[in-house]
Amino acid sequence: MTPVAPHDTTLLALDVGNTRLKWALYDAPLPGARLLAHGVQFLENIETLAEGDWRQLRAPRWVLGSIVAGAGVRHRVEEQLEQWDAPPQWVVPRAQEAGVVNGYDHPARLGSDRWVAMIGARQRLLARGQQRPCIVVMVGTAVTVEALDADGHFLGGIILPGHGIMLRALESGTAGLHVPTGDVRPFPTNTSDALTSGGTFAIAGAVQRMWDNLRAHCQQDPVCLMTGGAGWKMAPYMTVPFELVEGLIFDGLLTIARERFGMAAAAMAAATPSALGAAR
Numbered sequence: 001m002t003p004v005a006p007h008d009t010t011l012l013a014l015d016v017g018n019t020r021l022k023w024a025l026y027d028a029p030l031p032g033a034r035l036l037a038h039g040v041q042f043l044e045n046i047e048t049l050a051e052g053d054w055r056q057l058r059a060p061r062w063v064l065g066s067i068v069a070g071a072g073v074r075h076r077v078e079e080q081l082e083q084w085d086a087p088p089q090w091v092v093p094r095a096q097e098a099g100v101v102n103g104y105d106h107p108a109r110l111g112s113d114r115w116v117a118m119i120g121a122r123q124r125l126l127a128r129g130q131q132r133p134c135i136v137v138m139v140g141t142a143v144t145v146e147a148l149d150a151d152g153h154f155l156g157g158i159i160l161p162g163h164g165i166m167l168r169a170l171e172s173g174t175a176g177l178h179v180p181t182g183d184v185r186p187f188p189t190n191t192s193d194a195l196t197s198g199g200t201f202a203i204a205g206a207v208q209r210m211w212d213n214l215r216a217h218c219q220q221d222p223v224c225l226m227t228g229g230a231g232w233k234m235a236p237y238m239t240v241p242f243e244l245v246e247g248l249i250f251d252g253l254l255t256i257a258r259e260r261f262g263m264a265a266a267a268m269a270a271a272t273p274s275a276l277g278a279a280r
């Protein structure tokens with residue numbers, strides 16, 4: 001095991017989805033921490049991490065992650081982390097955390113990625129002084145659209161299939177849909193374009209509907225933040241004003257990390273001022 005330097009405050013943040021593992025190493029467990037290194041790995045390649053991307057990585061003091069993949073994947077990720085003396089902590093959605101109140105019937109049954117992204121969204125809005133209702137869209141393997149009111153109450157959200165799952169479902173459920181990816185067109189006139197446009201409009205339409213629901217509920221225009229590996233694919237076709245934000249989940253993980261490890265990190269920084277810098 002690689003020992004951690006006594007005053008090291010590094011945080012390794014993990015976002016394990018159903019398709020890819022995203023990781024980021026920060027110099028401190030705080031929003032705005034300096035990003036030291038980051039990367040992505042498809043789940044089938046997790047076994048390469050310890051001997052590959054993470055081989056030369058500075059040993060993290062803390063490991064905090066969100067995971068929505070199954071127990072098997074979690075075990076494989078944990079094996080790759082064994083080289084360091086930092087047992088991973090996996091976020092489990094609570095009834096409330098970091099200024100967000102969880103409206104789910106069973107708070108812990110909410111996907112941890114959805115919870116962490118909402119905490120990241122809230123942190124981002126408050127940091128720029130915007131206390132407004134917010135729609136959080138994540139376009140990954142699945143698509144999720146969450147509604148938060150201006151006070152940080154998560155009212156509820158929807159789950160729909162992502163682009164890939166929609167196409168595979170149609171391919172396997174019909175006789176005549178086996179065609180290459182097409183283009184998004186207002187009035188598709190071939191099967192490829194019809195499928196690609198259908199999936200894109202389904203997602204854009206779902207977001208529009210949740211945005212309308214939230215505006216009607218709050219009597220105020222929501223902010224819409226969109227993230228996820230396939231967010232860029234949706235960007236040209238959205239019908240509500242939105243911002244494409246990379247790393248909303250990492251913002252959320254840093255916010256949760258501040259609550260969990262911030263005190264310890266501050267104490268270490270006080271012992272060695274150079275470790276964190278005077279600004280923090």
Ligand SMILES: Nc1ncnc2c1ncn2[C@@H]1O[C@H](COP(=O)(O)OP(=O)(O)O)[C@@H](O)[C@H]1O
Pocket residue numbers: 016017018019020021139140141142162163164228229230
């Ligand atoms: N270059 C790319 N590499 C991987 N996935 C991509 C790429 N471009 C778009 N995608 C889409 O992004 C999805 C993965 O996004 P991601 O946010 O990592 O998902 P998850 O969190 O569910 O693992 C894939 O399902 C795919 O549709």
Ligand SMILES: CC(C)(COP(=O)(O)O)[C@@H](O)C(=O)NCCC(=O)O
Pocket residue numbers: 017018019068109110111112113114140141142143144159
């Ligand atoms: C909805 C999800 C499958 C999204 O997964 P992803 O696309 O990020 O891989 C995931 O958040 C999940 O498994 N949620 C648990 C059920 C729920 O949130 O209600």
Ligand SMILES: [K+]
Pocket residue numbers: 016017018113138140228
């Ligand atoms: K995700």
